[in-house]
Amino acid sequence: MNPQAKLIFAISLLLGTTITISSNHWIMAWAGLEINTLAILPMISKSHHPRAIEAATKYFLVQAAASTLVLFSGMTNAWHTGQWDITQLTNPVSCLILTSAIAMKLGLVPFHFWFPEVLQGSPLTTGLLLSTTMKLPPMTLLYMTSHSLNPTSLTIMAILSVATGGWMGLNQTQIRKILAFSSISHLGWMVIIIIYNPKLTLLNFYLYTLMTATTFLTLNSMKALKLSTLMTAWTKTPPLNAMLLLTLLSLAGLPPLTGFLPKWMIIQELTKQDMATAATAMSLLSLLGLFFYLRLAYCTTITLPPHTTNHMKLWHTKKPTSIMIAILTTMSTALLPASPLIITII
Amino acid sequence: MDLPLALNTFMTLSLITLTTPILLTLLSGSLKDAPTTITNTVKTSFLISLIPMTIHIYSGMESLTSVWEWKFIMNFKIPISLKMDFYSLTFFPIALFVSWSILQFATWYMASDPHITKFFTLLLLFLIAMLILVTANNLFVLFIGWEGVGIMSFLLISWWHGRAEANTAALQAVTYNRVGDLGLILCMAWLASTMNTWEIQQLPSTHQTPTLPLLGLILAATGKSAQFGLHPWLPAAMEGPTPVSALLHSSTMVVAGIFLLIRTHPLLSTNQTALTLCLCLGALTTLFAATCALTQNDIKKIIAFSTSSQLGLMMVTIGLNLPELAFLHISTHAFFKAMLFLCSGSIIHNLNGEQDIRKMGGLQKMLPTTTSCLTIGNLALMGTPFLAGFYSKDQILESLNTSYLNTWALTLTLLATSFTAVYTIRMTVLVQTGFVRIQPLTPMNENNPAVTSPITRLALGSITAGFLLTSFMIPTKTPPTTMPLSIKMTALMVTALGIALALEISKMTQTLTLKKQAPLSNFSISLGYFNPLTHRLSSTMLLNSGQNIASHLIDLSWYKKLGPEGLADLQLTASKTATSIHSGLTKAYLGSFALSIIILLMSMH
Numbered sequence A: 001m002n003p004q005a006k007l008i009f010a011i012s013l014l015l016g017t018t019i020t021i022s023s024n025h026w027i028m029a030w031a032g033l034e035i036n037t038l039a040i041l042p043m044i045s046k047s048h049h050p051r052a053i054e055a056a057t058k059y060f061l062v063q064a065a066a067s068t069l070v071l072f073s074g075m076t077n078a079w080h081t082g083q084w085d086i087t088q089l090t091n092p093v094s095c096l097i098l099t100s101a102i103a104m105k106l107g108l109v110p111f112h113f114w115f116p117e118v119l120q121g122s123p124l125t126t127g128l129l130l131s132t133t134m135k136l137p138p139m140t141l142l143y144m145t146s147h148s149l150n151p152t153s154l155t156i157m158a159i160l161s162v163a164t165g166g167w168m169g170l171n172q173t174q175i176r177k178i179l180a181f182s183s184i185s186h187l188g189w190m191v192i193i194i195i196y197n198p199k200l201t202l203l204n205f206y207l208y209t210l211m212t213a214t215t216f217l218t219l220n221s222m223k224a225l226k227l228s229t230l231m232t233a234w235t236k237t238p239p240l241n242a243m244l245l246l247t248l249l250s251l252a253g254l255p256p257l258t259g260f261l262p263k264w265m266i267i268q269e270l271t272k273q274d275m276a277t278a279a280t281a282m283s284l285l286s287l288l289g290l291f292f293y294l295r296l297a298y299c300t301t302i303t304l305p306p307h308t309t310n311h312m313k314l315w316h317t318k319k320p321t322s323i324m325i326a327i328l329t330t331m332s333t334a335l336l337p338a339s340p341l342i343i344t345i346i
Numbered sequence B: 001m002d003l004p005l006a007l008n009t010f011m012t013l014s015l016i017t018l019t020t021p022i023l024l025t026l027l028s029g030s031l032k033d034a035p036t037t038i039t040n041t042v043k044t045s046f047l048i049s050l051i052p053m054t055i056h057i058y059s060g061m062e063s064l065t066s067v068w069e070w071k072f073i074m075n076f077k078i079p080i081s082l083k084m085d086f087y088s089l090t091f092f093p094i095a096l097f098v099s100w101s102i103l104q105f106a107t108w109y110m111a112s113d114p115h116i117t118k119f120f121t122l123l124l125l126f127l128i129a130m131l132i133l134v135t136a137n138n139l140f141v142l143f144i145g146w147e148g149v150g151i152m153s154f155l156l157i158s159w160w161h162g163r164a165e166a167n168t169a170a171l172q173a174v175t176y177n178r179v180g181d182l183g184l185i186l187c188m189a190w191l192a193s194t195m196n197t198w199e200i201q202q203l204p205s206t207h208q209t210p211t212l213p214l215l216g217l218i219l220a221a222t223g224k225s226a227q228f229g230l231h232p233w234l235p236a237a238m239e240g241p242t243p244v245s246a247l248l249h250s251s252t253m254v255v256a257g258i259f260l261l262i263r264t265h266p267l268l269s270t271n272q273t274a275l276t277l278c279l280c281l282g283a284l285t286t287l288f289a290a291t292c293a294l295t296q297n298d299i300k301k302i303i304a305f306s307t308s309s310q311l312g313l314m315m316v317t318i319g320l321n322l323p324e325l326a327f328l329h330i331s332t333h334a335f336f337k338a339m340l341f342l343c344s345g346s347i348i349h350n351l352n353g354e355q356d357i358r359k360m361g362g363l364q365k366m367l368p369t370t371t372s373c374l375t376i377g378n379l380a381l382m383g384t385p386f387l388a389g390f391y392s393k394d395q396i397l398e399s400l401n402t403s404y405l406n407t408w409a410l411t412l413t414l415l416a417t418s419f420t421a422v423y424t425i426r427m428t429v430l431v432q433t434g435f436v437r438i439q440p441l442t443p444m445n446e447n448n449p450a451v452t453s454p455i456t457r458l459a460l461g462s463i464t465a466g467f468l469l470t471s472f473m474i475p476t477k478t479p480p481t482t483m484p485l486s487i488k489m490t491a492l493m494v495t496a497l498g499i500a501l502a503l504e505i506s507k508m509t510q511t512l513t514l515k516k517q518a519p520l521s522n523f524s525i526s527l528g529y530f531n532p533l534t535h536r537l538s539s540t541m542l543l544n545s546g547q548n549i550a551s552h553l554i555d556l557s558w559y560k561k562l563g564p565e566g567l568a569d570l571q572l573t574a575s576k577t578a579t580s581i582h583s584g585l586t587k588a589y590l591g592s593f594a595l596s597i598i599i600l601l602m603s604m605h
Helices: A003-021 A026-044 A050-081 A092-106 A114-121 A124-131 A133-144 A151-170 A175-192 A198-222 A227-231 A238-252 A260-272 A276-300 A323-334 A336-345 B003-028 B034-059 B086-109 B116-135 B139-157 B164-194 B211-224 B233-239 B242-252 B255-263 B265-269 B272-294 B299-319 B323-350 B368-382 B388-402 B407-432 B449-472 B490-509 B519-525 B527-561 B564-581 B586-604
Strands: B063-071 B077-084
Touching: A003 A026, A003 A133, A026 A050, A026 A124, A026 A133, A050 A092, A050 A114, A050 B586, A092 A133, A092 A151, A092 B586, A114 A124, A114 A175, A124 A133, A124 A175, A124 A198, A133 A175, A133 A198, A151 A175, A151 A276, A151 B564, A151 B586, A175 A198, A175 A260, A175 A276, A198 A238, A198 A260, A198 A323, A227 A276, A238 A276, A238 A323, A260 A276, A260 A336, B003 B034, B003 B063, B003 B077, B003 B086, B003 B116, B034 B086, B034 B116, B077 B086, B077 B116, B077 B139, B086 B116, B086 B242, B086 B255, B086 B323, B086 B449, B116 B139, B116 B242, B116 B255, B139 B164, B139 B211, B139 B233, B139 B242, B139 B255, B164 B211, B164 B233, B211 B255, B211 B265, B211 B272, B233 B242, B233 B299, B242 B255, B242 B299, B242 B323, B255 B265, B255 B299, B255 B323, B265 B272, B272 B299, B272 B407, B272 B519, B272 B527, B299 B323, B299 B388, B299 B407, B323 B368, B323 B388, B323 B449, B368 B388, B368 B407, B368 B449, B368 B490, B388 B407, B388 B449, B388 B490, B407 B490, B519 B527, B527 B564
Parallel strands: none
Antiparallel strands: B063 B077
């Protein structure tokens, strides 16, 4: 792509995110969301093949609808209460519509249908942006309006998200779709605790961003888009494959790795709030996710008997070592001992 | 003279004499000329056993000998004791007489067998076991004898073990006997736990006995004496050699079940349910066996079914609460049934192995002694006046007609009596009279005394035994003294009717052709369809239920389906359903979004 165009899109992305994060007027929030939508569209459809165009179209339609709903909820609230403050959302209809709008923006069940297809149609780096940066504004809005959202619908949506993410992810062979459903699962975990302790939502989001970024960047360096490619990629960078195993297990939430921290804190908080059934349901449904993470991990670190490989191992790897991947991998696997520090900071 | 001492001594001497050949073989190696030795041993034993019987007839003395006491646990003693009362003292000479004749016959019949020594030893062992059973005073010793005769029956039926039918017949015998043994063990267990004894003297006879142990006893008798329900083994047991059929399956082993009921009669007499059960079971058996015998073509099978029918009649007598009459019938039946089997054995060997009566005929002129004795035996079986069978059978039928009982049982028994006459006459006519249907070159002779003397001896017994036995038997229950003439003549009339019918029908078969398929004759020929139904059904059900429980229920259901596999299947279903919802159509997605929002608004507002 044209470097100037890339620059404009990147700056617009930053601008949109910043506007929404720092807004306290509904119009500003909406404007930021719209700028984000428009800025990422060309990045999705960078390669002009039909799948990418379709992904871009779907993304635009859904996000436009969601932004409209955000605007309408703010407007209805202003009509009824006379003020446009984001934190002062009191009209019940507005609250409900805002819940569904944010769900649509984020990709919570039952508003998640667009997410896997959009992620599948976009290149890996754009996919990373979609999973992390594009979730930041809606997450901020969620955080700011958490007291005025409907708890029941949020809980239902959260548990359904974890379930859908688990079951759907089992039946995929394309890695981007698997990561989309993993994202939906994690969103479920984030949303269930927003009513009781919003800080934990943010903690979960940050750590999720960390781990997803690691995964996406690792896959990008391996250029692995499907499971079959992943199985033969170990010959190129064997240590990176081994680290990918740990990163995936961290995404799954296995104890000595970082991904365990948010789940642990959320389960603790839910139990304290007398929501033990919900906590049990979420944990059991996350096991489904564990299965496909393990499948991915097995494909990356497939152990073969000592025999001639299917293709030559490249011993002059021209790939430069990426500092970013190194740092992110370390952080996404080894942060658990520092959990008191992290919880205090966030 | 010290009579009790003499009684005990001679009885035990008689028993010990029987064990002599076996002990000699154990001590010194092989036995020279085993058949003759064993035959002479049994003859000696018979002569010795006449003395205690005479003592009993003379003085009415009975005795009870305790040999050794096994202190099982503190309160439960099992004495190994022999009871010499009327039943055992009378049965001993009769059984030994019949066995002597059979063994003498077997020296000719099994002369060409390479393992004749083993055969005679097995027969001797059987005889010892049977006599232990008869003289047992408690159920423990009786059980020893009971199992002994069962095992011997198994070994002897499968004597020609190269033949598959013989093996299956032996297995049938053992299985059906085992089912009966369950009943005996049940009764023994009940007795041990409630009466704390297995002695026959200590069985209660005053108050009402519970039905459970009696059911056990009746089950034991059903198994051993081939009553209906556990009867298929008796016709199948004809696979064994004729001496085996004569000794075991006509005179001695099969009456063991009836003998058990006679011994434990005090228990039975108070429980009307058990008595009625015996009555009806016996009546059913006798009619069923007689029906099956009508269409049999194998001479040994006809006699086997005849045995089964007479056993049913004995069971009916038990049901009438007349144990002594049953014993009388056992004794008289032993004579003529053994003789019938020996005659059939002589015929079979002379015809070079032919057992089908359709291929015999006109043997009267060729085997005069055998066929005359066959006729005597058949007449005795039918209950011809003043032959052996008359004394017991006619008394039974008179008591049946004059007692207050189940009309159905009465009808069945009378019908079976006429059927007895029918099949007996059929057999006689087809074997002895008419045109000769045997192979052209069949050299046959009766010159060997080993053939003729046992048969004639038993014929003498068949004629006189009834008279002799009733002379010195004192009935403890009053026999019916007066009855209308028609009732008195019922047995005779029914038998005569059967004879006439059989003769007429036999004449008809020589002129008319038989109908192809008739349901009644099919029923009789296939032995009531009992064998295929029960044998196949029981094993299929057992194996099926075994597979269901072990393999399907436990392995498949509990360990797999309700565990990991079932869970995995559930997740698979959920995953597939969820995947099919994600169709990829934007309109569907947006529509679902709109629907979700509407539902949300509707429900939460």
